[in-house]
Amino acid sequence: MIRLVGVSKRYPGGNEALTQVSLEIAEGEFVFLTGHSGAGKSTLLRLAALLERPSRGEVIVDGLNLECVAPRQIPYYRRQLGLIFQDHRLLAERSVFDNVAVPLMVCGLADGEIGRRVRAALDKVGLLHREQARAGTLSSGEQQRVGIARAVVNRPRMLLADEPTGNLDPALSREVLALFRQFNQVGVTVVVATHDTTLLEALPARVVTLTHGRLDTAARSAA
Amino acid sequence: MKRATAARREQAAGAAPGRSGGAWLMHRRAARAGLAHCRENPLASMLAVAVMAIALALPALLAALLAQRDALLADWHVEPTLTLFLEPGVDRAAAAGLAESLAADGALATVEVISAEQAFAELAAAVGLSGELDPASNPLPHLLVVKPHASAWRDDEGRALARRLGAQDGVDDVLLDLAWLDRLAAIVRLGERSVLVLTFILLAGTVLVTANSTRVLVHQHGAEIDLYKLVGATDAFVRRPFLYSGAAYGLAAGVAAVLVVEAVLLALAGPIAAVAHAYASDYALAHPGARFVGSLLGLGTLSGWCGAWLGTRHSLRRLADPVN
Numbered sequence: 001m002i003r004l005v006g007v008s009k010r011y012p013g014g015n016e017a018l019t020q021v022s023l024e025i026a027e028g029e030f031v032f033l034t035g036h037s038g039a040g041k042s043t044l045l046r047l048a049a050l051l052e053r054p055s056r057g058e059v060i061v062d063g064l065n066l067e068c069v070a071p072r073q074i075p076y077y078r079r080q081l082g083l084i085f086q087d088h089r090l091l092a093e094r095s096v097f098d099n100v101a102v103p104l105m106v107c108g109l110a111d112g113e114i115g116r117r118v119r120a121a122l123d124k125v126g127l128l129h130r131e132q133a134r135a136g137t138l139s140s141g142e143q144q145r146v147g148i149a150r151a152v153v154n155r156p157r158m159l160l161a162d163e164p165t166g167n168l169d170p171a172l173s174r175e176v177l178a179l180f181r182q183f184n185q186v187g188v189t190v191v192v193a194t195h196d197t198t199l200l201e202a203l204p205a206r207v208v209t210l211t212h213g214r215l216d217t218a219a220r221s222a223a
Numbered sequence: 224m225k226r227a228t229a230a231r232r233e234q235a236a237g238a239a240p241g242r243s244g245g246a247w248l249m250h251r252r253a254a255r256a257g258l259a260h261c262r263e264n265p266l267a268s269m270l271a272v273a274v275m276a277i278a279l280a281l282p283a284l285l286a287a288l289l290a291q292r293d294a295l296l297a298d299w300h301v302e303p304t305l306t307l308f309l310e311p312g313v314d315r316a317a318a319a320g321l322a323e324s325l326a327a328d329g330a331l332a333t334v335e336v337i338s339a340e341q342a343f344a345e346l347a348a349a350v351g352l353s354g355e356l357d358p359a360s361n362p363l364p365h366l367l368v369v370k371p372h373a374s375a376w377r378d379d380e381g382r383a384l385a386r387r388l389g390a391q392d393g394v395d396d397v398l399l400d401l402a403w404l405d406r407l408a409a410i411v412r413l414g415e416r417s418v419l420v421l422t423f424i425l426l427a428g429t430v431l432v433t434a435n436s437t438r439v440l441v442h443q444h445g446a447e448i449d450l451y452k453l454v455g456a457t458d459a460f461v462r463r464p465f466l467y468s469g470a471a472y473g474l475a476a477g478v479a480a481v482l483v484v485e486a487v488l489l490a491l492a493g494p495i496a497a498v499a500h501a502y503a504s505d506y507a508l509a510h511p512g513a514r515f516v517g518s519l520l521g522l523g524t525l526s527g528w529c530g531a532w533l534g535t536r537h538s539l540r541r542l543a544d545p546v547n
Contacts (some may be wrong), residue, residue, distance in 0.1 A: 051453075072457075079455035089450050103454040108249045150454075 001027040001158060001189045002048055007057035009043050009213075017043040019213045021057070025191060027157075030184045032200050033193040035210035041193035044210070045160045048191070049081055050074050062157070079107060082151030082188075086163035088143045092136030096127060096146050099135050103154045121149040125179060141172035148179055158189045165196060177202055250463070257467025260440050268472065271436040275429040275476035275523065280483035282422040283519050287484050287511050289414050305385055306398040307367040313393045315339075318365040321393055330371050330384055337366040364395065381405070426526050429476065433469045433530025440465060441538040448539075462535045466528055473527020477520035484511060484519075 002025040009018040018040045025031050033041045046052045047059050050066055059066045062080075069077050090099050100121055104114045122128045125145040130138065135146060144164060151159055159180065165173035173196070181203060184190045192199075200207055209216040261268045309318055318336050325334045343361040347353045371384055381399065389397040441448065448461050492508050499506040 049453075075452070075455045075457045075460075077455075078453065083453055089446075089453070091447055091450065102450060105252065106451060106454055106456040106460055108246075110245075110248065154454075 001025055001029070001062055002191070003058075003060040004044070004047075005058045005060070007044075007047065007054045007059060009040075009047065009052065010055045017213050018047075018054070018210075021210075021213070021215055023208060023215065025189065027062075027189055028184070028187050030181070030190045030203070030205040031192070032203075032205055032207045033191055033210065034195065034197065034200065034207055035216070037195055038212075039210040040213040041195075041210055042162050043213075045162050045191065045193055049083055049160055050077055075106075079103070079154060080156055080158070082154065082156035082159040084144075084147050084151045084159065084161035084164045086166040088140075088147040090135040090143055090146055090150075092134070094135055095131065096122065096133050096135055096138070097131040099146055100149045100153050102150060107154070117153050118149075121153040122146075124152070124182075125149045140167050141169075141175065144168060144172075144176055145179070148176065152183060152188075156188065159183060159191070161190070161192045163194055164192060165194065165199060170198065173199060174202055249460070253460075253463035254467045256464035257469075258471060260444070260464060260468040261471055263443075264440075267436065267439070271432055272472055272475045272479060274432050275472060275527070276479035276483065278425040278428045278432070279476055279480035279519060279523055282418055282425055283480055283484050283511075283515075284487055285414075285418045285421065287488065287515065289411070289418060290511070290515075291509055292411055303371060303381060305369040305371065305388060307369060307388055307391075307394050308396040308398070309365045309367065309393050310395045311364050313365060315365060317393060318367065321391065322367055325367065325369065325388075325391075331369055332372050333370045335368040337368060339363045339365050342366060367394075426522065429473065429523070429526040430530040430533065433472055433527045434534035435530075436472065437465050437469055437531045437534025438538060440468065441535055458539050461539060462532070465535050466531045469527040469529075469531020469534070470524050471527070473523040473525065473530075474520060475523075476527065477523025480523065481511075481516050481519055 002023075004021050004023045007018055007021045008016065010016045021040070021044070033044060035041055043052065047054055047066075048061060050069060053066070064077075066077075091102075097118055100118045101114050104117060109117075119128060119131070122131055125148050127142060127145055127149065130142065135143065138146065144167070148164075151161075161180065164180075165176055168176065177192075177199060180190050180192060194200075309321070313321070315338055318338070322334045322336045325331055339361055340358065342363045342365075343356070343358060344353070346363070347356045369388065371381070385397045385399050388394060451461050488508055488510060495506075495508055
């Protein structure tokens with residue numbers, strides 16, 4: 001599903017976030033991406049979401065070499081992904097419903113279709129009763145669940161989550177992970193970047209460790 | 224239609240299969256969002272509209288005043304007229320013959336003969352000496368008063384016509400008694416050109432005002448726009464609400480400018496009627512027509528739209544695009 005071939009990413013200023021990373025994530029796989037902050041986890045996710053392009057190497061997603069995606073085509077590529085962020089990135093002044101509806105509005109779906117899908121997604125994360133609440137009034141855990149509902153409302157084949165439990169206590173973290181597990185069980189490829197090693201024990205999943213921008217093969221075999 | 228197809232393309236390529244709401248749904252939503260943007264900052268919106276309205280009203284007002292000249296000239300019954308003084312030796316019959324041959328000239332509308340006796344009588348009456356001057360001592364020649372067609376009175380053609388008529392046998396001299404009309408036409412042309420130049424400058428001003436207001440709006444909605452782009456919004460989708468808010472600014476400014484022009488004309492109507500009355504004229508200020516109002520609204524909307532496009536151009540490039 002995701003294949004990196006000799007990928008390096010160097011930022012202007014000389015800071016190299018990734019060095020010669022080659023990695024393959026199969027379709028339907030659940031992968032933890034771990035390492036210290038600054039190890040390159042976020043960069044790897046940003047490359048897969050075409051928020052950035054590699055300095056060297058190739059990123060191939062679902063058979064598509066991202067190098068071939070022209071700037072005008074990037075929006076359509078992103079619609080196939082579900083992105084989840086540590087800071088939720090919700091529109092605090094808007095209702096929960098409106099927040100989850102954003103990816104569907106962007107595609108221009110009709111109101112009825114949007115209503116059905118948003119409610120289905122909210123139902124899945126257990127927030128159907130809060131659909132009219134202002135997103136800013138929700139607790140941190142609820143906000144992250146809204147973020148997850150928004151990521152899955154477009155029925156993506158791939159979820160990319162960057163520190164999704166960063167602001168949550170252990171109980172809420174486990175709850176969020178359980179949600180990811182559910183989506184994974186229906187065939188969605190899930191990549192979760194986290195520096196929280198206690199999370200890794202909560203789920204039997206493949207762990208990919210990055211150290212200073214390189215794949216840490218020793219850590220992987222240990223896992 | 225082009226924008227509609229852009230919206231349709233956005234929908235067609237969505238990863239979400241499902242019933243799409245049609246291209247116009249995208250535009251309806253964008254228009255609603257755009258108007259919401261305007262309402263979020265009522266004071267800033269009103270100030271922007273006021274500045275744009277003034278910038279639009281200035282050239283519009285000049286154009287409206289300049290447009291009054293047609294009514295003014297019609298009221299004065301001014302038509303270019305040439306007076307041909309015939310040579311002293313030409314008698315009345317020869318004058319009539321010359322008039323007849325000139326009447327066949329395609330450039331001339333009317334030819335009138337004023338005999339020396341007629342002219343003498345008019346002159347005597349004008350100076351208050353009717354019946355006291357001896358007609359036998361009449362020094363005046365016969366005259367032909369010629370009115371050319373308007374088409375023969377453009378630019379230098381009037382002068383060429385005067386030269387041609389002056390070269391006719393029996394014509395002593397030609398008087399272009401309306402040389403001032405040339406000057407007036409030149410001044411009007413200068414006025415029209417000034418209005419045009421001023422319009423362009425001030426339209427550029429309205430475009431820049433909208434561009435700046437839009438830039439501020441885009442900045443305020445930065446987090447929202449970032450999110451849209453992260454979930455796969457095209458630039459067109461992100462830009463569309465701002466184009467609508469810019470066009471709304473422009474339209475509102477156009478309406479305000481029409482009101483300003485009308486108010487100024489109303490304020491001038493009274494004094495102008497008094498002046499016209501004093502000159503025994505029934506001249507009255509003409510109100511701008513539907514075309515004038517339409518073009519003011521159209522120009523306002525267009526400049527707002529262009530400004531919004533300019534204002535989003537730079538900001539959109541900054542957001543959520545891959546950097547190498």
